Amino acid sequence: MGKQLKITETVLRDANQSQIATRLERADFADILETMDQAGYYSLECWGGATFDSCLRYLNEDPWDRLRFIRSKVKNTKLQMLLRGQNLLGYKHYSDDTVRAFVRKSVENGIDIIRIFDALNDPMNMATAIDECLKAGGHAQGAICYTISPIHTFESYVKLAKRLADMGCNSICIKDMAGIISPKNAYDLVSAIKKEVDLPVVLHTHDTTGLGAMSLLKAAEAGADGFDTAISIFSGGTAQPSTESMVYTLEEMGYDTGVDMKVTKKINDHFKPVQAKFLKNGGLNPSVLTTKIDALNYQIPGGMLSNLISQLTQMNQLNRLDEVLVETPNVRKDMGYPPLVTPMSQMVGAQAVSNVLLGERYKSVSKEVKAYMRGEYGKAPGELSQELMKIALGDEKPYEGRYDDLLEPEIPGAKAYLGDLAESEEDVLSYVAFPQQAEKYLKDRADAKALKVSYTIQEAE
DSSP states (O other), X not given: OOOBOXXXXXXXXXXXXXXXXXXXXXXXXXXGHHHXXXXXXXXXXXXXXXXXXXXXXXXXXXXXXXXXXXXXXXXXXXXXXXXXXXXTTSSSOOOHHHHHHHHHHHHHTTXXXXXXXXXXXXXXXXXXXXXXXXXXXXXXXXXXXXXXXXXXXXXXXXXXXXXXXXXXXXXXXXXXXXXXXXXXXXXXXXXXXXXXXXXXXXXXXXXXXXXXXXXXXXXXXXXXXXXXXXXXXXXXXXXOOBHHHHHHHHHHTTOBOOOOHHXXXXXXXXXXXXXXXXXXXXXSOGGGGSOOTTHHHHOOOHHHHHHHHHHHHHTTXXXXXXXXXXXXXXXXXXXXXXXXXXXXXXXXXXXXXXXXXXXXXXXSOOHHHHHHHHTTTOOOSXXXXXXXXXXXXXXXXXXXXXXXXXXXXXXXXXXXXXXXXXXXXXHHHHHHHSHHHHHHHHHHHHHHHHHHHHHHHHHHO
């Protein structure tokens, strides 16, 4: 038997987030879950990221119920989620009581592994979530957001990996959200981390630049313990490299992935008509399936790219996409080179769109960018543009300490506000995370129940 390599399947989360803007409904995968459980995957990434928001905002689903449903069908395979540290699954920092309750409930409702990252690679923003995950009995996977800039070096990444290990993480993930890690850098970085940290190391990348599969192979050679892939019909482009192609190649090279190719064929056959549906209704833009080597320059992650395309299409401005892609790295530099991952990717992308469409840089600065410049998202990785600082804050001074210490507990107020609308702690957490979307969902649910009761009474009469 060769070295074991653990495969995480991403179709239920990142692959569909990157290709179809997280519009995969429960009905699209419900019938294949038990088969997926027999494939031999190490884990299924099925929750977190943008799935929570998308369930409430677009799919009229309770995200907690979706998780419980997946857990009821998947008995043998670990369930995995992506969590943005103090941002949880939203776009701002939440209070510590919310973070702890959310992490605890995620584990209680069926999550085994929580991949925890911070958009600024600031461990201070990950500490509470890591601590609570461990207390709840979950596997805390500390993630390093991989990016290229004058201030991001292998030394800085290794230092962060050691810090995450010291904080109690069970494993380390190199999270390459833009698909820009080269095969050489994948080999060198995995080697460097493995040398200094005695924990399993996982590589997560995307195939946006066409480098994905090669980088995974080199990571395997360097001693990586696992990585993420997507079932082939939802692989490639802005998603992950293909599960079947990687398993075939790795097994031939003497690695043991534990994945059964007869089962992956059934899984892929199931998702073929699902992909066809999204192609037909316009939910899958073929441009996200092509190789975009320019991403090595503008470093835009898959989910961000599909959202930018969607945003500009709605505004009838898709012809300005190239200008936006050129402006994005300029905005990023002004903001101290944050890695382009949620919520920073949305923040930088939206500001770049604004700069291009308004014809003047920073004519309008979003409230999120102002909050970032104020220090509400943690410590910026690099130096902030003084010009942008002046436009955003005027004479106001940025906050220096841990901003989250200033946040009042959020759960008591949310409970009081929702009253009978909230039937569980999960409902309250949904509201704290996404107030407008959750309140609408909870009201619609209450109305539907009232209507059902009314019909039942009428039938009885």
